[in-house]
Amino acid sequence: xxxxxxxxxxxxxxxxxxxxxxxxxxxxxxxxxxxxxxxxxxxxxxxxxxxxxxxxxxxxxxxxxxxxxxxxxxxxxxxxxxxxxxxxxxxxxxxxxxxxxxxxxxxxxxxxxxxxxxxxxxxxxxxxxxxxxxxxxxxxxxxxxxxxxxxxxxxxxxxxxxxxxxxxxxxxxxxxxxxxxxxxxxxxxxxxxxxxxxxxxxxxxxxxxxxxxxxxxxxxxxxxxxxxxxxxxxxxxxxxxxxxxxxxxxxxxxxxxxxxxxxxxxxxxxxxxxxxxxxxxxxxxxxxxxxxxxxxxxxxxxxxxxxxxxxxxxxxxxxxxxxxxxxxxxxxxxxxxx
Amino acid sequence: xxxxxxxxxxxxxxxxxxxxxxxxxxxxxxxxxxxxxxxxxxxxxxxxxxxxxxxxxxxxxxxxxxxxxxxxxxxxxxxxxxxxxxxxxxxxxxxxxxxxxxxxxxxxxxxxxxxxxxxxxxxxxxxxxxxxxxxxxxxxxxxxxxxxxxxxxxxxxxxxxxxxxxxxxxxxxxxxxxxxxxxxxxxxxxxxxxxxxxxxxxxxxxxxxxxxxxxxxxxxxxxxxxxxxxxxxxxxxxxxxxxxxxxxxxxxxxxxxxxxxxxxxxxxxxxxxxxxxxxxxxxxxxxxxxxxxxxxxxxxxxxxxxxxxxxxxxxxxxxxxxxxx
Ligand SMILES: Cc1ncc(C[n+]2csc(CCOP(=O)(O)OP(=O)(O)O)c2C)c(N)n1
Ligand SMILES: [Mg+2]
Numbered sequence: 001x002x003x004x005x006x007x008x009x010x011x012x013x014x015x016x017x018x019x020x021x022x023x024x025x026x027x028x029x030x031x032x033x034x035x036x037x038x039x040x041x042x043x044x045x046x047x048x049x050x051x052x053x054x055x056x057x058x059x060x061x062x063x064x065x066x067x068x069x070x071x072x073x074x075x076x077x078x079x080x081x082x083x084x085x086x087x088x089x090x091x092x093x094x095x096x097x098x099x100x101x102x103x104x105x106x107x108x109x110x111x112x113x114x115x116x117x118x119x120x121x122x123x124x125x126x127x128x129x130x131x132x133x134x135x136x137x138x139x140x141x142x143x144x145x146x147x148x149x150x151x152x153x154x155x156x157x158x159x160x161x162x163x164x165x166x167x168x169x170x171x172x173x174x175x176x177x178x179x180x181x182x183x184x185x186x187x188x189x190x191x192x193x194x195x196x197x198x199x200x201x202x203x204x205x206x207x208x209x210x211x212x213x214x215x216x217x218x219x220x221x222x223x224x225x226x227x228x229x230x231x232x233x234x235x236x237x238x239x240x241x242x243x244x245x246x247x248x249x250x251x252x253x254x255x256x257x258x259x260x261x262x263x264x265x266x267x268x269x270x271x272x273x274x275x276x277x278x279x280x281x282x283x284x285x286x287x288x289x290x291x292x293x294x295x296x297x298x299x300x301x302x303x304x305x306x307x308x309x310x311x312x313x314x315x316x317x318x319x320x321x322x323x324x325x326x327x328x329x330x331x332x333x334x335x336x337x338x
Numbered sequence: 339x340x341x342x343x344x345x346x347x348x349x350x351x352x353x354x355x356x357x358x359x360x361x362x363x364x365x366x367x368x369x370x371x372x373x374x375x376x377x378x379x380x381x382x383x384x385x386x387x388x389x390x391x392x393x394x395x396x397x398x399x400x401x402x403x404x405x406x407x408x409x410x411x412x413x414x415x416x417x418x419x420x421x422x423x424x425x426x427x428x429x430x431x432x433x434x435x436x437x438x439x440x441x442x443x444x445x446x447x448x449x450x451x452x453x454x455x456x457x458x459x460x461x462x463x464x465x466x467x468x469x470x471x472x473x474x475x476x477x478x479x480x481x482x483x484x485x486x487x488x489x490x491x492x493x494x495x496x497x498x499x500x501x502x503x504x505x506x507x508x509x510x511x512x513x514x515x516x517x518x519x520x521x522x523x524x525x526x527x528x529x530x531x532x533x534x535x536x537x538x539x540x541x542x543x544x545x546x547x548x549x550x551x552x553x554x555x556x557x558x559x560x561x562x563x564x565x566x567x568x569x570x571x572x573x574x575x576x577x578x579x580x581x582x583x584x585x586x587x588x589x590x591x592x593x594x595x596x597x598x599x600x601x602x603x604x605x606x607x608x609x610x611x612x613x614x615x616x617x618x619x620x621x622x623x624x625x626x627x628x629x630x631x632x633x634x635x636x637x638x639x640x641x642x643x644x645x646x647x648x649x650x651x652x653x654x655x656x657x658x659x660x661x662x663x
Contacts, residue, residue, distance in 0.1 A: 033516030033588055042588035047516040050580075070486035070522045071453045071514060099452060102489065137373035137424070139435040141451035308661045312649045313435030314424035315372055320646030 001197055007190040009164035010053050010129075013171035014091070018061050021089060024175060027067045027076045028093025028129075032058030049093060051131065051190055073103035077128070081110050081180075084126040089175060094130035097146050097184065104149075111180040112155030123178045127171075132160070133186040133224060134274060134311045134322050143311035143318075145275045147222065148284065150182045151251045157205055158251040160184040160223040163194045166249055169203030176202060186224045208255035210262070214244035217332050218262040218269045221247055222281055225272040225323060232328035241336050251281055259285065260293055267298035268335040272323050277305040299338040302331045340551070344390060345613045346623065348547055349606065351386045353627035355406045356603050358415070359578070361631055362405070362422065366582045372424045373435045378406040380545075380577040383602035384509050385410040387550025388477060388570075391558055396475040397445050397463045399456035402437035404449035407479055412444045415634035425641035432644045433652075445474075454487035456480055457506060461493045464504035475558050476504040483514025485531055486522060494567070498535040503561035505554070506569040509544060511576035512597075516588045529571040537569050544572030545602040548609065574602065 004012070017024045031054040033047025048055025058066040069076045073094065080090035094100060100107075111124050134143040151158045157179050161167040167185070174181040211226060212233055221229040226247050233243040246262050248255055263269055269289055273282035286301040304323045312318050359377040366375055378385065385406035392398070392411075400407040408418055413429060421428030422436045429441050440448045447463060450456050457478040464476035484490050485508060497504055510528050512519050525531055529539040538560070542553040550572055557568045575597035579586045598604075610620050650661045 030515045030517055040590040040593040042590040042593075046585065046587040050515070068517055068521075071483045072486045072488065074488050102452065102454075102487070137435065139373060139437050139451065140433070141437070142374070307650055309649055309653045312433045313373060313430075313438070314426075314428075314432030314644050316424075316643045316646045317432065317649035320649050 001195045003193050004164045004168070004196040005191050005193045006161070006164045006167045006185070007051060007053050009168040009196050010171055010185065011056065012196075013168045013175070014054065014057060015060065017172065017175040018057070018065065023087060024089045024091065025065045025067065025083070026054065026057060026091045026093070027069050027080060028054070029069055029071055029095055031093055032063070032066055032068045050095060051187065053185070053190070054093070073099060074106055077103040077106035078110065080126045081106060081114065081124055084124045084180075085114065085122050089125050091127045091129055091175065094128055096142050097130045097132045098141050098144050100130075100146060100149065107150070107156060107180065107182070108153050112153045115179070116155060124180045125178045127174045127177075127181045127183050129183045129185065131187050132184045133188055134306070134318060135188045135224070137313060137315060137318060138187075139313040140310040145184070145223075147184065147251055147273075147275055148280050151281065151284070152279070155180065156252065157181040158184070159205060159249070160186070160251060161249060162189065162223055162226040162247055163192065164196050165194055165200065166203060166209070168196055169200050170205065170249065172200070173202035173205055177205060181205070184223070188224055205250045206253035206255055207250070208246055208248040208258040210244065210258070211247050212243065212245040214242035214266070216242045216266060216268065217335050218244045218246060218266045219328065219332070220259060220269065220271045220285055221245055222271075222273040222275075225274055228323060228325045228328055229272060231325040232332065235325070235329055236332055241332060243332060248285075254285075256288060256292070259289065263289055263293045264296045267296050268338065269297070269301045270304060270328065270331050270335065271301060272304045272328060274306055274322055276308055277303065278308060280305055299335055302335065304328060304331060340548075340613070342614065345615065348386055348390050348551070349610070349615065349620070349623045350627055351389070351410050352382045352547055352603065352606050353624050354415070354630060355382045355385060355409050357628050357631040358409060358634075359405060361635060363578075363582060365635070371422060373437070374402070375422070375436050375582040376403040376580065377578040377582060378403050380511060380575045380597070380602065381406050381509055383547035383550050383606070384507070384544045384572045384574060387547040388479075388507055388554045390547075390551045391554035392445075392475055392477065395445050396477070397447050397460060398477045398479060399447050399460045400439075400449040400479050401453070401456060401481065402449065402451045403481070404439050405436070408439040408441070408446060408449070411446050413439065413441045413446060415630055416637045417441070419634040419638035420641045423638045423641065424643070425638060426644040426648070427641045431648070433649075454480060454484040454489040457484075457490050457493035460504055461497050461502060464497070464502045465500065468502060473562070477507055478504065479507045479509065481514060482508060482510040482512075482519045482528055483517075484508070485528060494532065494535050494537060494569070497567035498537050501565040502567055503565055504567050505557055505561060506567065508569065508571045510571050510573045511544075513576050513580070513589070515580045518588075527571070529569055532569045537567055539569035539571065541571045541573065544574030545600045545605055547602060547606055548613070575600070577601075
């Protein structure tokens with residue numbers, strides 16, 4: 001057992017995948033960094049992306065497989081699709097998910113549809129690694145989550161790990177998976193850590209996880225919201241309210257069964273999602289529950305989300321934007337009294 | 339000949355930008371300034387030289403590396419600083435932050451965090467000027483990294499096709515994040531990429547504010563005369579990291595040392611007597627610039643924070659239901 005940060009766990013999964021399969025390649029902006037000019041050589045492999053996640057890969061595996069790209073997302077995302085269709089397993093990095101717009105077509109229309117509309121003859125085994133999340137004071141264009149944007153598209157799989165254990169296990173699976181996978185890494189979680197076994201097996205996509213067993217209220221938490229759900233559950237335990245926390249971990253496919261089992265047990269549900277509320281994972285999960293578990297529900301599902309605004313920059317406003325532990329506690333108390 | 343008033347303006351602005359950026363760098367080390375800071379040490383001559391050729395109501399776009407453009411375009415120092423600090427009286431009410439300093443009333447259309455988002459937006463402003471037969475100059479500032487992005491090329495192609503006299507200003511500062519410019523160039527000169535659009539282009543020394551001014555002024559006239567877009571490439575050096583906190587390990591010391599010999603502030607000082615400024619004049623300008631920067635930071639420190647619920651305002655011009663979640 002070793003304690004690992006999310007950042008290092010992802011790096012480990014990348015290294016392991018590169019070693020296991022020579023068809024795995026990585027493309028992205030500044031994923032190496034420091035190739036430098038001919039006449040002056042700076043430190044090679046100095047960056048590893050803005051969060052240092054891919055550091056060391058360029059030195060270890062070379063520029064043929066670890067390709068620093070220009071700021072041409074539509075180009076290298078498209079290239080990943082063709083490379084995947086013909087035998088490679090490309091991993092591409094979208095530095096912030098907010099840049100999805102400049103290359104969304106490649107994912108929405110090509111990657112997602114190649115298999116279906118070409119009669120099931122082809123597959124696109126690629127992974128998009130991208131950084132999501134508010135709470136970094138990074139402003140409106142570097143703080144979104146956009147989970148539902150990708151989850152909405154048939155043909156794409158969507159994964160969003162909370163801790164280092166899941167990050168490693170799910171990335172290993174995502175790279176082995178034969179479909180295009182969007183793997184979302186939360187910038188506020190990179191430096192959090194937990195135990196990760198060195199020989200961790202891939203964690204199958206579509207399997208959620210009960211992070212805490214409880215009997216009074218179910219909290220379904222999306223990615224970083226697990227942190228606040230845990231904090232809330234700790235507080236509530238002190239006043240004898242028992243919360244069950246469900247982390248779906250992957251959003252397409254979604255482990256509906258796990259969610260429904262918990263709803264059957266408690267009959268009271270809160271969904272916490274840091275995204276905007278309209279057509280969100282929160283609204284999707286809440287509607288599924290209403291549809292499939294109506295008779296188990298003792299109260300309407302409560303959604304705690306960001307407001308219908310872009311992510312504001314200034315700390316007081318951004319803190320207000322992000323769902324909080326307090327909001328979860330208040331909601332649980334409200335449900336408890338039902 | 340440049341008028342005396344303009345020379346004073348140029349010197350004042352170039353020092354203000356340098357002092358402002360040095361100050362924010364220092365503060366960022368001492369205490370937490372919220373968010374990403376992309377300072378523009380080394381870009382001062384480009385910011386000031388181009389802006390010296392513009393009127394206050396001409397349009398520009400900038401990027402996340404915008405402090406210099408904003409200061410040169412006439413945005414209020416107090417408001418810029420308050421914005422960086424996230425205060426209510428900031429230039430964007432604390433909603434934008436350092437990366438998005440913008441002030442429509444000063445002709446600053448917007449600072450975009452998405453690489454290459456600006457050129458097409460400025461193309462639209464220039465199209466409006468053309469359709470309304472107005473004559474404001476439209477300039478988009480972007481970096482060497484942006485020329486690889488499709489959005490830049492689409493804007494360039496349309497600008498040429500539609501005979502739009504806008505100015506593309508590419509600041510070639512040697513790096514796009516941690517990647518050296520020449521590692522990614524397919525052409526000998528960066529500006530050679532405009533050949534595909536049969537677009538006029540000029541290359542200038544981005545460290546020499548008077549050369550930047552001269553080239554910009556001529557280009558603006560030529561663009562309007564010939565009804566054509568023009569691409570300007572100004573070469574300089576990014577002394578700052580990509581952002582504050584960047585280790586800059588990929589920037590070798592010899593390279594930095596060599597670039598320091600052409601530091602735009604150093605060159606401006608060396609040239610000052612040629613432009614009729616004596617030692618006292620220069621000192622006076624420097625002191626004024628310092629004082630204004632100091633005042634702006636003192637001001638920002640005392641400014642109120644926004645209310646949390648202010649986050650809900652101004653998402654739309656008109657929206658029939660209250661945004662309360
Ligand atoms: C579409 C898009 N891709 C990637 C980024 C991340 N990014 C921010 S700045 C930057 C480098 C830009 O370099 P350059 O255009 O030379 O401008 P400079 O920072 O040197 O002023 C990158 C890749 C982004 N903001 N937008
Ligand atoms: Mg650059």
